[in-house]
Amino acid sequence: MTLLDKFKGLIDEISSKELNQDQKDLAIRILEKFEDKDLEYVFQFIAQRIKTGFRFDSAPESNSQTIALLEKDDNLSFVLDENKTKENTLIIGENYDALKNLLLIERERESWRAS
Incomplete structure (x- = not known):
């Protein structure tokens, strides 16, 4: 051995x-x-x-059959420069559902660009 x-x-x-x-x-x-x-x-x-406690966090389970619906909160929204086009989405914090939706938006945008 x-x-x-x-x-x-x-x-x-x-x-x-x-x-x-x-x-x-x-x-x-x-x-x-x-x-x-x-x-x-x-x-x-x-x-x-x-x-000594070194651990790998388990990734959250992803249900590919559903998405979370997000609603815009105008009180929490901000605009850096109204003259620029709104091409980017900024998500601050650890929000798995929001990041999952952002990935969906990006895939949709890529498929739209390809067609």
Whole structure:
């Protein structure tokens, strides 16, 4: 058994509460990038990050069958220069639904440009 195989096994043994399968696969791919002489250091780094609370946030589930409807709030809206055309949309903050809709708007705009 090689050192890489040993560390792959140790990563596979980590509880799914600590690391999900995608994260385990990523950790293994990281290990595979290094030479044998560096594997122990890299594994210790990965293991230390897991123990000290280093976590990958799970991405929100995307329901591709629905979109959120957004309504413009004139009280929160602003105009930098009324003489310029309104080509860009600015979304500030972590708003997943708004970003998902912005992606839909951009896809619509791209398909309109292509036709």
